[in-house]
Amino acid sequence: MDKGKLLIESLPYIKKFKGKTFVVKFGGSMFQNEILKDLFIKDVALLSLVGINVVLVHGGGKDINYYLKKMNMEEKFIDGYRVTDDPSMDIVEMVLSGKVNKDICSRIVNEGIKAIGISGRDNGLIIGDRMNGPYGNVGEIKIVNTKVIEDLLDMDYIPVVSPVAEDESGNALNINGDTAASNIASALNAEKLILVTDVDGLYKDYKDKDSLISYIDSKLLKKLVDEEKLSGAIKPKAMSAVEAVEDGVKNVHIINGNEAHSIILEVFLENGFGTMVGRNENE
Amino acid sequence: MDKGKLLIESLPYIKKFKGKTFVVKFGGSMFQNEILKDLFIKDVALLSLVGINVVLVHGGGKDINYYLKKMNMEEKFIDGYRVTDDPSMDIVEMVLSGKVNKDICSRIVNEGIKAIGISGRDNGLIIGDRMNGPYGNVGEIKIVNTKVIEDLLDMDYIPVVSPVAEDESGNALNINGDTAASNIASALNAEKLILVTDVDGLYKDYKDKDSLISYIDSKLLKKLVDEEKLSGAIKPKAMSAVEAVEDGVKNVHIINGNEAHSIILEVFLENGFGTMVGRNENE
Amino acid sequence: MDKGKLLIESLPYIKKFKGKTFVVKFGGSMFQNEILKDLFIKDVALLSLVGINVVLVHGGGKDINYYLKKMNMEEKFIDGYRVTDDPSMDIVEMVLSGKVNKDICSRIVNEGIKAIGISGRDNGLIIGDRMNGPYGNVGEIKIVNTKVIEDLLDMDYIPVVSPVAEDESGNALNINGDTAASNIASALNAEKLILVTDVDGLYKDYKDKDSLISYIDSKLLKKLVDEEKLSGAIKPKAMSAVEAVEDGVKNVHIINGNEAHSIILEVFLENGFGTMVGRNENE
């Protein structure tokens, strides 16, 4: 009986989110094991089946590192950006768009859901520019042409997007996955951007595990960032969340992919997991 | 976390039943209290929201009795049929199509789901004939014109059907609700006919509460009926189930409406409640 | 030959009204005999066949009285409103939505026209409030959600509407049929509201049978009402006409249902029957 009650608890959320768009960003290497990864894919399939338009954006840092090392290429980071010369850009793209992307796509299709894996270079989805600075082919996003994503969603495909852009001459650019997801969510006027991480969410005080924030508005969050209250690793995610909300995404969620079904629980149950970022309605 | 697991357990069933048609027959007066009735309506809304085409057929015996008594009309049953003279046919139709039907429709709409209440007389849905015998306006079904139901489903309405038919001269006929549901399910080539009752299902031996049948094929069930193994009250429902399966409905379920969420649990979880009747695949 | 001339006389009207919406209000008990009722139904079928979107709203006072009496319930009117306690509300709804509505629907379908009978409670068509005063469940209309009517018209059904509304908690309300029709016509931006009565139309002086008004603008009509020039019975209909025109309905017609084919003659012939109310174009 309790099972039924639980299923019914999801009723208002299914109604509310039917036909809405969720952009979900996750790092494939983030999951502690294959089982968790598989559960996550099933969760995504469920979102899609109940009528939500799901767009997946993935990362792939670990795999990139593995292959760079294998080819005796040096990993180098400046200001948090992976310095990407031409040969390593090739590796970055091949790993992201050729390996990680297709593996995820294959897993979703095995759940009986239609999926196509694309990169930001397909049909001019993400046009960028090389960043100023000594970062090589690291790009910043200039334009997001959502046409290809809208076409795929119209035909009931889950678009799986690898975070590779190109400049106007057609050269591949290495872009940050969270930023890509945030920009795509804004361009699609998405209902939700969901950032799947390996922490439970944002903390008021990152040393105090009891200070997890359940809801915060983007203005307050920006203040927390500015006042350096957030741990280093979560800061860029917090910034992506702030920007997405400011650019029109209704809510951003930061959840823990290593808690089984965290995404489903966050979306469909009254007391979700993780942190939800929203607009300050008083403004 | 268990909550998530539970929700995910429904994944293959949602996938399987998306776009399929379920005809659900229930007696409004069957529920022990308003809370159970409300939960049932929510369950139906959930089925609809996840993409199942739901057709509701209702009964209303208790309400009919109440009004007949109020008007000093005598209740009379012969061979299990309510003998229905012209004045009582008017009461039967008014109660079913005017009161019960509109109340159910209103409740569904309050869940945010589109619904229209019709009777078998709308757009010639059910054409019948007076039965031979001393039963008055009791009818047997000759033709089911599913056009009106298909049109309503096409526009995402739940059709709520009251079991009143008419003969070819346009006179109202009193028909059995289970039979109406079974005929509509066959005519629609439905995936499931779900008969919501006030017992847990069929029993191999109705005196032994431990002998509940989880699955039975229609041929075996017919044998049980012929050998008089079933209790009197459940026999007509068993016969409706047998007929529906023989006429092309994939599965018939007999479940207990007074167990909260029984319909959801039966449809979406691996170990359902109640009794499922299917085709003998060896034939 | 004269027959042909007559048919051709209707040409400009068919052209003019093709695809337009007519809301027709009539009282089933108003017709003096079955033959007139049948002719009226045929007239409605003809309107529908030549491409007019017909919405029927019916009354049912006589039938309600009959059943209230049979159940020993007292009929009581205050200020012209039927005082409607809970038990009599049940009778009102059952008679209107369960009996009268389905009989009309059946007659139309027998003319080969698609029809569905609904009440103001189906899909939230008419949301009202209890009126202030000692009238019980008498309601006044707050919102008309025309979605369900538009959907049915889109699929070529004649919606047959019984004048029962509900409040926001889902309780049935007794509303005036003319007011319901007038409100539905306004909400649909109808071309015409046709009030079928048992008099020939409005009279300048209701004692002088020769003073029948052929055309009047809504402003003048309002003045006639204010100056108490109209007979008591026709006053509320005149008020409904004034309101409908003020709320955007192009013309309101008051015609006599007991003159055979009066509706067809009024709509399709140059010198119609009855009274037409229009906007004062000089304002």
Added chain:
Amino acid sequence: MDKGKLLIESLPYIKKFKGKTFVVKFGGSMFQNEILKDLFIKDVALLSLVGINVVLVHGGGKDINYYLKKMNMEEKFIDGYRVTDDPSMDIVEMVLSGKVNKDICSRIVNEGIKAIGISGRDNGLIIGDRMNGPYGNVGEIKIVNTKVIEDLLDMDYIPVVSPVAEDESGNALNINGDTAASNIASALNAEKLILVTDVDGLYKDYKDKDSLISYIDSKLLKKLVDEEKLSGAIKPKAMSAVEAVEDGVKNVHIINGNEAHSIILEVFLENGFGTMVGRNENE
């Protein structure tokens, strides 16, 4: 009141013919005066307005004669065929497709109905061959490509067709209007072919004005033709009627265009005018 009765008499016919195709052949010069011609156009407009797909095929012999004479070209007939050399073929085509066709089209449009005038040469509608014999550019029909007519009907245009065909090299051919209409009607699987003439119909004995045939089956009619019972002028029309019915047209009507509204009366009233030819159902 009788007017209404009359309009209602047309109800079953409107219902029956809605969405069906009528091919109407008439000779513009046939009408005794402009008033009759105008009435005929209004009749056609009415057919179209009530949902019948009307295809008009016209003649134009009188006008052709007038222009031939004006250009001092000799009229010559052999075996009933107008001997058509190249210069006279030009005149035939110009008069039919350029003058008569456009005049008719203009009149229909002035009734508020969409119409396009085409000839058998537009989009390859009628492909023919020169007849064997001394007839010049007189053609017999080989192929009717109804695509262009179906497209125009789909977009609610009345196609007005002038009876000019072309051979496979693109040369214009003079074809008989009745034969063209009959062939188009067969190719469209039309409900009716209506031949508008200047006589009241077929007579059992053409000298006896009381012997007008109201209905005849195609087999019997063929016999009458073979036995030379019909007057010379009507014989080819009778043959066209026989062929059309044999090739799948449901009914052919031969009516008098100089009786006002004869087409409307024949189609919409129980006791039509003229002669109807049908299939012998006993075969």
Added chain:
Amino acid sequence: MDKGKLLIESLPYIKKFKGKTFVVKFGGSMFQNEILKDLFIKDVALLSLVGINVVLVHGGGKDINYYLKKMNMEEKFIDGYRVTDDPSMDIVEMVLSGKVNKDICSRIVNEGIKAIGISGRDNGLIIGDRMNGPYGNVGEIKIVNTKVIEDLLDMDYIPVVSPVAEDESGNALNINGDTAASNIASALNAEKLILVTDVDGLYKDYKDKDSLISYIDSKLLKKLVDEEKLSGAIKPKAMSAVEAVEDGVKNVHIINGNEAHSIILEVFLENGFGTMVGRNENE
């Protein structure tokens, strides 16, 4: 290999003009021989095949003259207008709409392209008024109803339009073909109006064959006209070009139909033939 290069040269133009509308005006009698006429038809077919919406407007002066003469009618021009009494109007219409129009239509269809020949009188395409002056039935254009052209283009037909209009009483009017084409192009908001003539284009100084203008803006062109710099024959074409550009057509081309494939070369190759008129972008 050069062949391929040439085909590829057309790529950007095909891309640019796909789905755009070109109105092409030409005089059938203008071509020096049948071969050139045939090549022109093939060119038009190619434009249509690569996705351009082509509307053809034709002239027919030579043929008109031929028939007028044959009927001993006097040709008379005042102020450049053919004085058109009623009998000659009949000839004008018959030749244009009945002969020239159908011949062109037939040739296009023989290239495998769908085409329908209409005149300005079909479905009220061009409504005009008699011009003031002693010109008889010469008309000036008042309204262009593009509905019929849009419908035909929607169904992939090339509309072939003969320049005959009608007044509001339905009388045929003789209108200038260039003006008709220019007005249709404006009403359709066309990408291009292409005027096919028998000269290579406009000349700065019409006596100097080396002064051919490749591009000119409409303002400058107007000035040339006002200053009488253009030869008499080309002046009305220049005025049509100026008006079309001022009324919203993007470009007007004046090309020589007697240079084989001039239209294709002008549209698809970088260095076109003839003169292109455009808007002055600095305004």
Added chain:
Amino acid sequence: MDKGKLLIESLPYIKKFKGKTFVVKFGGSMFQNEILKDLFIKDVALLSLVGINVVLVHGGGKDINYYLKKMNMEEKFIDGYRVTDDPSMDIVEMVLSGKVNKDICSRIVNEGIKAIGISGRDNGLIIGDRMNGPYGNVGEIKIVNTKVIEDLLDMDYIPVVSPVAEDESGNALNINGDTAASNIASALNAEKLILVTDVDGLYKDYKDKDSLISYIDSKLLKKLVDEEKLSGAIKPKAMSAVEAVEDGVKNVHIINGNEAHSIILEVFLENGFGTMVGRNENE
């Protein structure tokens, strides 16, 4: 003028192939220089623009070799198959689906044509099995699910397909590009399979450069193969051609990608380049 003649020469071919499907297989590394590669992409864009449904299948052997070498992986071929252990399978997939595929896609998009790059693993396009033998992850094709390609073509995308399949457990498989293209062409019932190579076509005698075959039927070609008349490198392509024709592809073309515009010339001009393989119509 010759330019126009040339463009017009393509008219019948554009007409013939409009809406038909061409599968084009090419090896990106095959082109001798960037200019030729660019011209090829433009040719493909032109095919698409004139209404042909183009599906691109690419190879990538050279790039694979480059990366394998860079990672010190040994290249090993047995029976002509690249022996592919798990680590080299990763490289194969990354290079094909991540690098080559996205580069081609980007180039097409830069021509203004919609394109999406997918692999055989997207939406289950190509399901295969490991081949028997010591070849590792070399696969043979079992099922081609064309749904994803049909969906993309429906929305006017050029699908760019990398020849990577997966087995039923979701493991990537290395498949031959020509075989993939041939199988996709058969499954799509394609009009043409075009194999772009670095030779001019098939030779009757591969040592005699004058013996180029312009047309050959599949039966004769099979005989040539069986009789070992073809050079080693072209043999597998010949076999793919034979199989494609036998499985329903209308024609297979073998052309030289290093001859500029060979594909356009072969498709659109009367005397094409290369070798065309067709069905023996006498069978």
